[in-house]
Each structure stands twice: as structure tokens, then as C-alpha cells.
Amino acid sequence: MFRSPLRRASAIAAASALSVGLVSTGAVITSAGASGNDGVTSNSITIGATVPVTGIASPGYSDVAKAAKAAFKYVNSKSNGVNGRQINFLIKDDCYEVPGFGCTGTPSTYSQTQALLNTSGGLFATVGSLGTATQDSVRSLLDNNGVPQLFVNSGSSDWNNASQYPRLFGWQTDYIAEGKIFANYIKANFKNKSVGFIGQNDDFGANGLTGLNRGGLSIPAMGTGDSFSYEATAAVAGNPFGSMLSKMKNDKVAVVVLDSIPVATKNIIQDAHAIGFKPQFVISGVGSDPQTVNNKYEVGALSLTFLPPTSDAKNAWNVWTKKVLLADSADFPKFTAKSILTGNMQYGVGWAVTFMQALRAMGQNVTQSGIVNILETQGSSFATPAVTALKYSSSNHQGLQGGLMVKISSATATTSITKAGTVYSAGDGGTAAPTTTKYITSPVPSWLG
Amino acid sequence: MIDLLTSRVMGDIFLGVTQGVLYGLIGLSLVIVWQSTNILNFAQGAMAMFATYVGMTLLEHGLNYWACLAISVAAGFVLGGATERVLVRPLYGKPEINSIVVMVGFLGILEAGAIAIWGGTSRMIVSPFSLSYFQHNGKTIFLSPFAILQIAAAVTVMLIVAGLFRFTKLGLQLRAAALAPEVARLLGVRVNRLLTLGWALASAAGAVAAVVISSGFEGLTPTNMDVYFVFGFIAAAVGGLESPLGAVLAGVLIGMLQQFIVDYAPPSWASFSPVLILVVALMIRPQGLFSKQRVRRV
Amino acid sequence: MNAAAISVENLSVSYGAIKALRNVSFTAQPGVITAVLGANGAGKTTLLRTISGLLEPDEGSITMAGTNITREKTEDIARRGLGHVPEGRGVIGEFTVEENLRLGAMAAKVDLKAGLAEQYEQFPVLGQRRTQHAATLSGGERQMLAMARALIAKPSVLLLDEPSLGLAPLVTVELMETIRELCDAQGLAVLLVEQNAKSALRIAHHAIVLHLGSVAANAAASDVAADEKLRQYYLGLAE
């Protein structure tokens, strides 16, 4: 404690001196790349992402960014990067939804994103950052700094807003489109059956519900009838689902749609089993990956994927993805030739390939505005692992808008139940019914190695 | 009668009690530590988590549930004793901020360490008891064989602790060491050993909770004991921090309340409404609901 | 020479910069009540607490029946047969009378049942209140409980810190007589710290007068009681 003003004054001075010291070392770190601060040099390009490494969303999801990293590493070593540029992919833990004390730090994507921006030499773009709320909160920051925010890992419709955020792009099929495809399938295959719904109490659940209703089901708002919401954190600590499922059981609900993250999916199907309730589960692709959910009662549930079914061992992209993961024993030490891919791994490789395609299409002149232009003009023709085309245009930054209906065929794999050679496509955001389009199986370009 | 058991209200009661006994167990271990050393152990939940992970790892191959339970509880016992010896002993007689900070730091190390060693994915120990609820005429009674085990475990631990404190020589010495350490030492009671023992016992009791949680639906993650710590603390504080029975009863009350809120009100209310109860309860009876008014010791 | 029950040599104790005891030396013999007298702050309680191991001396040594116990732990000293009834009696108010006594017997290898019976016989009022919480006892009853709790372990040395504090004069007289009886009957060595020099000197065989941490007198109780200068300057007994 300061007893005399002199000592306090000297302490204030000391603290400011210390701050000068700290900041100047920081300045030294960053000044190296102060010129041309966009993360691009003649032989490298630096990108980054914020993803959950710890916390409730991390199981499974942390594999997404790692798989992408493996793909970049693979291309870096096999093909000397893209157009001679090595891809340097930085990952930051976003500490999202850490329920208690685990992730000591300020759990704000803002500061993690700031740290990415602080990378010496600058940051070219964030690619594949995960989460809706976490990425919503840094849209302005990235946009103001002119840094593209590419392929946000979330099915929210927030990414499709080219007029306000011209450098922001989604990648996966959005929750509304997914809901419409589910509704279409349920109407065709479970005629006049009663449908229940459990959704996460944010835009994930809300958008999904919107999609189901636009697709022709009439499910009431969450919290009424057989439509329920849960809180992500509550799903981890406690058991909010027993009474919901029990009510559905009493109401003889035959189909239950889940817009839930994997940990909640697991609790729900386990709870349903525990009360002897056996409806047909239809689970959002975000929360259905069987290896992540890791529960035998999930077998038989339906889901949507915009990537080839994991059981399809002949699919060229699945083959390539396995090769990529096997080459990266540091990040996937337990992955062997016999291992089955998870949806999360396919997904990470999916957007990583999309980014590399865009980079390749730009040629030598890599700029932050250039990649936006390339995605808008050529994105829809990129060969990626996805089974539908990326529908990027100057007015559409959402990305994929369709997929395959799949069945969880075992505790580790999914099998397509969509008519062979076709996929569902949900088109725009209106109420138009999904259409069936051609299943795209693009070959793996040779430059990927 | 059986129709009553399948009613919605009874369902909520059963689910609430099953959840609440776990809060009660953590509350109970907080009470033991508080009684023996006047320290609120912020790392209580994390220590239980860590001990259970140790048990799980040792038995990863050819898992036997009872052995795992025993080893986890033993690991909890050792961890608790070692913590007292190494971290807590230098804190006696220091301002309380010191103990709070050290225990919070320890909590951070345990959780981050558990993530570093075992990862963040939830792990389960498969129990020999079914998690499926009993059925009657196609209706569910929200009790499973496992839930009964869970309640029985909590009651057993509570009875052991209460019996130990109330009826044994050791309990008498433990209480004396807590109430009047200097007098106890003058009477030849080896106070230091007892303080270590108190922490070891508390940590072992907490480990029972973590083992049970790890065999339930949610499984165990490095951080999901935090929630149990918070509600366990609320239970212990509402119960009075002095009374093992009070902690368990208050835990059960909080569990039931949360379940009713989840069922009849917006579910998100469940996580903050117990805090309101805590504030109101402490305003009315600062010494806790189940604790006898005690003269302030000088 | 036969080993004294307690032998203190050149003992010095300080609280930080303040010296509480300086070079204190004396012995206490079995069967003898040694009164430790002196004004407030003379170091009487410090002396007892140092003997019990609650305080650590800067210098000097303490020997109990020939064994050096200078830096032993309090609980080990107690287990050697040193009973210490601290200032304010130290009964545990949350415990019943009997629980207090059981606690006293715990560390010693004595028969609990016989010990309880013996103490209830010695202090009948405790027998009547055995299930009551100690907090409900009167001052005199608490003092008896504290003594009984120390005695139940069959100590060879008994340290009593201000037993008369807060007691009515009549109760004090009774208490002092009990102490004398116990000492005579059991051959105990008693160190009796008292501010009330008059009543202590009445029963003590020997007396030590402390003044500002040093021994001002070390003589037979009757001599001390007769020494007018001591009475006047150190004991406040001038008339």
C-alpha cells in the first residue's frame, strides 16, 4: 500500500515505464512485417482461425481445424504449397462456452482474433473459424481491418450479407436449408406422423425451426407443444431433456428433429432410450457425427451431409483425405489406414480445399480483395469434396445449400439414403420446396498431390 | 400408488433428487474441509474430477466398476491429504484471501492439467447398473437402478461422515482439532495429522460424486465439476457450512428446484435461480438454514 | 540428583522485538506446588506456553523428568504426561462435559471408564452435567471440567494458568484446596500461575516471582509470603 504520495507517484511512473517496455517489445515483434501487412510474401501466406480447443464445443469440433491444417501441410510438402506459396495456418482457442474455469483467459473471440491480426507480417484472412456468436462478434473488427473472414464454420444465415460485410463468406449448408430438406423428407416418408423438435436456444435452433416450417411442417415455437429448446451449457451440466422426451412419448411423437451440438445429441438419445422412447431421430449435420456423439443408440438416426458419406471408401475425396491425415501423425496420432473418417475431418478438409482452389485461381497476384472477387466469380466451379456446388456469387456468400440425407449406419459411419446420383438442393431462402439435383463427384485435382 | 409414481410431479422429484444428491456430496466435502480447517476449498470439484480421471486411467483396460470406484476414492483420499500437506499448511493463520487465491490457482492447474493429460472429451465409466428408467404400463417412473445406486451412495457417504464425526474417537478428535486446535494439542491430539486426514476424507467423499457423475448420462469432463462445485457450495452455504446433513438436504432441495424450473419455466432460469435462493437464504439466516447459531469465537 | 519433574534453564523467549522471558531458570519437583507469580505482563503465561511447546524459545532448555523436551511438539509433550489447563480454561463449549473428558483421556493410555468414574467422584457436579454442553456451565464448573480433563490423562506435571480468574472468592478458596489435595494425593508437580498471589501462596510449597521476564525471586512460598519488599513491589499485596 502506498503511504506517501511520493511513493505512489513513483509507482505510477514505474508502471508507465514498464508499459513502455512491454509495448516496445510488442512493437518489435510486429514491426518486422509492418510493411505490406496482409500476411502475403512471395513464398508464403498466413491465415488463421479461432476454434474451440477446450470447453464443451471442443470434442469433435477441434478435429475440424486440425484436419484443415493437415491438408495445408500436405499440400505444402507435396506441391510446395499453392503457386509456390506455403500456407501458414494459425489456430487460436476461442474458449467458447467454457462452462467454468477451464479456459483461463478472457473468453472473447475478439481478443483471440486480435491476437491473430497481430501475427508478424499480418494476416491474410481468417479461414474456418467456428461458431455463430463468436464469429458474429468479430465481423466488424475483421471487416474494418480489411481482412476477409472466410468459410465460417456455422450454418447461420448471418454470413450471407455481402452488402454489409463484403469479405465475409460461409461454407456449409445453412440451417434453414437443412430444415427445409428435413421437412421435405419427413413429409414424404412419415406421412401424418406427429413431429417433435428440440433445438439449441440460439440461431441454430431458431433457423432450423424456420427451415422446417418453410419446408411445410407446422412445428410451434420452441417452448410450446412438442417443440423444446435447451441451453448449450445446461446440456452439459444436468438433464433438461427427460421431461421433454417424456412429454413427446405421451403425445405419441413419431419423429423428433434435433438441432443440437454433439454433446446434447448424445444426452438426448440416451435419455430417450432410458425412458423407452424410440422415435425416428432426424439430427442436424452439425450434431450428428457418429464418432463424436459416440453412442450406440444413435444408430438408425437420420441426418444431412454435404460431404460424401463416411462409409463411401471409394470416394476419391475420402481417399485423399485419409492420405492427408495419415501424413500428419503429429495432429492425428491415432489415425491409421483402418480408421474411418469422421464428418468433422471431412469438413475441415472441405473448406481447406476450397481455400486452396481460390488461392490457385488467383495466380501470383494474391490480394485480400482478389480472393473475394475470385470466390464470387469462380467459386461455384471449384472442385471440392462437397456433393453440391458452392453457390457463391456477388449477392450470395452462403456457400453450400443442399446435401444428402444419410442414415447413421453404425457407431462410426454414415450411409446415403438419397436416391443414387442425386442430392437435395434447397435453393434460396424462400418457401420453395427443395429440388433434386445431380450428385457432384469432382475428381481430386492432381496439383493437390 | 404406482400411478402417482409415474406422474409428472413425482418424475421431477425423482430427477431432482438424483441430481441434488450430487450437489449434496460436493457440499458435504466442502463442509468437512470447512469444519476442519476453516477454508472454503474452491478446488473441491476439480480435485474430485482429477481423482476420478486417475482411477479411470488406471483401469482403462478391463474396467471393473467397483475397483474403479475404490481406486478413484483412494486417489481422492491421497490427493486431498497431499494438498493439505503441501499447499494448505502454509496458509493457516494467513488472511483468507491467501487460501482463496491458492485454491483457485490449484483449481486452474487441475483443470488445465486434466485437459492436457486426458483431453476435453467427456468420458464415461460404464456402471453395472442400467441407466434406463423403470416403466409401468408404458409410462415412465423417473428412477433407474443407477439412480437408486446414486442416491444410496450419497446417503451412505453422508451416514459414514456423520457417524464418524458424531460417534467415533477419531471424529471427536477431528471436531476438537477444528473447534479449538490449540486446546486439542495441549491434550495430546495430533492436530496436524488430523487436518490432513480431514482434507483426505473430504476429497474422497467428493470423488464419490465424480465417479457417479462419470457413470451417468453426461460423463466426466475436466470442467463439468465446476457446476457441481457452484451448486454444491450453494447447498453447503444454505445448509450452514457446519452441518453435513444440512448440506445434503439443501443439495437435494436445489436439485429438485432446478428440475421443477426446467420443467415448468424457461430452462435457462435453472442456472441462476439457486443463486437467488442463496442470497435470500443468507439474508435471512447468515449462518445457514440448518446450522445452530454459534457464538462468534474470538 | 534425582531428575526434577520440570527443569528450566536459561530460558529466553521473545515476541518479535519484545523480550518476554530473559534467562529464566528454576525446577519444579514432584509433589510440590510451585506458584508462578508476578504482575500482568511479567511473562507467566509465556513461561507455561513455552514449556508446553506452544512457543519456541530463543535460548535455553526445558527438561521433563530428565528428558530434554525443548523443541518437541506440543502434542508429544502432552503425551509425555504434561497436563496444561490454559488461560481461559479452554473447555470446548460445543462439546458435552463427557465429550470434553473423553477428549482428555484419548491421547493417554488410560482406562476411560475408570477415569471418568474417578473424575466424577472427584468433581460430582460434572457427573450431574455429563450430557450438558460445556458452554452452559458456570465459571467454576468449567474450571473443574478443565482440571478434570487434564487429570483424566494421569499427568505427572500439571500447568495451571490463572485458575481463579473470574471466580468468586469462595469458589477460589475451594478450588485451591482441591489443587493442594490432588498434589498431595498423586504426587503431581504443579506449576500454578496466579495473579491472585495471596490465595496461591496459601497452598503453594514454593514460589517464583517474575518481573519483566526475569526471575525476581525463587524461594519457599512461606519466605516469599513473608518478604515485605516482594509483597509490595511485585505482588501488590502491601497493606
Added chain:
Amino acid sequence: MVSIKQFIANRPTSARALATLVATIALLGLAIIVDPLNDTYLATASIMAIAIVGLSLLIGLSGQVSIGNSGFMAIGAFTTAIWAQHHAHFPLLGSMALSVAVSTVAGIVLGLPSTRLRGPYLAGMTLAFAFAIPPFIQSLGTFAGGSGGLYFPTLQTPAWFASAIGEKDNPLAANNTWGAAIAIVVAAVAFFFMANFFHSRSGRAMRLVRDNDVAAELVGVNVARTRVLAFAISAAFAGLAGSLLAIIQSSVLPQTFGVALSIELLSLLVLGGLGTLGGAMIAGLIAAYSDSIVSRINSWTGIDPVSNLGGSLKGIIFGLILIATMLLAPSGLAGLGHRISRFVRSRVAQKKALSVSETP
């Protein structure tokens, strides 16, 4: 030299004002010199320092331990954010004042039980409060943005400022410097207030209540009111920090303000030094730069930041530092500085004494 000492002794408030002014000018200069990213760190440091000095008052001065100040930060941040939703051009000072007012009220409400609760009960209750605030905010629904949080227009840099610092053509740099400047000035005002408060009648009363509440009561201090006052001021500072954080980040998420943040505040406070202004400043800087430091440790040791170990490295380091600080240097870094300076001074004094004795 003597005249400066005399000036400080005779006019302490003026001396404090002068010191604050000098420090503020120095920091503003620094903000203009360094690159935009260090500006955001300076802003973060200022914001965290405000919250930490508020906690320092509560714990260090009044002796009440709170693990709930993240809750007050949340209240401050969301007050500003909700206000900004309804007012396109919100006045900076107005929204900060509103946040401070709302969080002060919350502080008084939470402080009321403090008049009857002691030690761990109080700490535990504040922990429960911190735990409850994010779900409470989420349960308010669209009003507070639910779990998705709220977003609002970014801070507008005035043209005069941009041209004054010569960044007229670089709006990014200007924006970041402007944000840092605002945070530094607000922090300076907050610290000036706190410096004076520490030495005021109320500050002394708080110290008295901390050391001996019975004695405090005897000399006529209203113990209950003093305790609540400490809570109120601490909450006001946390609310101010929350409001600034929202303004600088132009977004708020309920998850940001979880128990982890409270624990970080407490840790940094202890690390910097309890009950000192310099300690709070050091703590703020450590908060801002801790991520960079940890990632440097990551790159030195070659630990993959996405591995389980890499992700939890910060938690482990923080925990170890906390325990080590408490067991080895309980007065924190500020105290360590004092001890070193005292040591040096005593050595100097010794030398002087020696040389004096050597002269005949």
C-alpha cells in the same frame, strides 16, 4: 528535491493530479507511436486495469473477497450495448455513465448481504453471482441478444483526431489509436479518483473496518455502510470497464463474462499486488499481453497450440504463478518492486553510513 517533497506533502491532491497527467500524456504519446495492434493491447490493458483497481479496493482495502466482478463487468457492458441498440448515435460519456450507474446499483444490492456475511460465505456468494449472470442475460432473450450477444456500430474516430496524429489516410490506425486514447483517458480519470479515495476519510475507514471492525464501530465508523460502499465502488469500476470493453469491441457476448473472467481478474490482482494502484496497472498490462506471452512460450517450447497441452498451457501457467505468488511473494509484483527498492535504498544508506564513519 526538498521542494518537490514539500509540495507533495502540502498539496497531495495536486501532486496526484500532476502525476496522473504526466502518466496520461506519456501513455497517449505511446499510443500514437506504436502500431495499431499494440494500440488494442493498450486499450485492453487500460480496461482491465480499471476493473482490477476496483477489485483491489474491495479486496485490498475493505478486506472483502469477491469472485463476482465479471458479473458487474457484464452488467456494464450489456447496459452500454442495449443502450446502443436504441440510439444510433450514442454519446460515449452518457452510455459509460449509465453503465456505471446500473452496475453501482447492482453492487449495492449484492453488497447488502456483505454486511452480514463473512469470508468464504461472501466469496462463495459472489462466485455464484458471477456464475449466474451470463445465463441470466441469455434468458432475457432478444432484449439482450440471447446467447448470440449484441452488435452495434463501431466507434467513429473524429476527423480532428485522425489528422492530429497524422493518420488521416489510414482510418484503421486512427480507429485503434482513438480507442486506446479513450481507454487511457478514462483509466486515468478512474485511477485519479481511486488515488484520492485511498487517502480519503472513507478510504481510511475501510482500512479500519478491514483490520478490526469492532474498533471501527467504536470510533464511529458505520461498518455496514462502509462495506456496501466498497462493493458499490468496486462494481462501478467493473461496470465502467465493461462499458469501455463493449465500446471498443463494438460487440458483447454473455460468455465473455463468465467465472473465468472473475478468476482472471483475481489472479491478475494478486499478481500485481493487492491494494496498490501500481499493481493494478501492471496487472492490466499483463492481462493484455498474456496471450502474446503464452503464444511465445508455445513457439519456444514447440508445443502445438491446438494440442490438449497447448490449449491448457495458459491455465497451468496462471495457476502456478498464482500459487507461487501467494506462497512466496504475497505482496505481488508491486510489493516485490517495493522490497527491491527498499533493499537498494538500505544498501545505499549503509554505504553512506560507512563512508560517514570512515571520515574522521
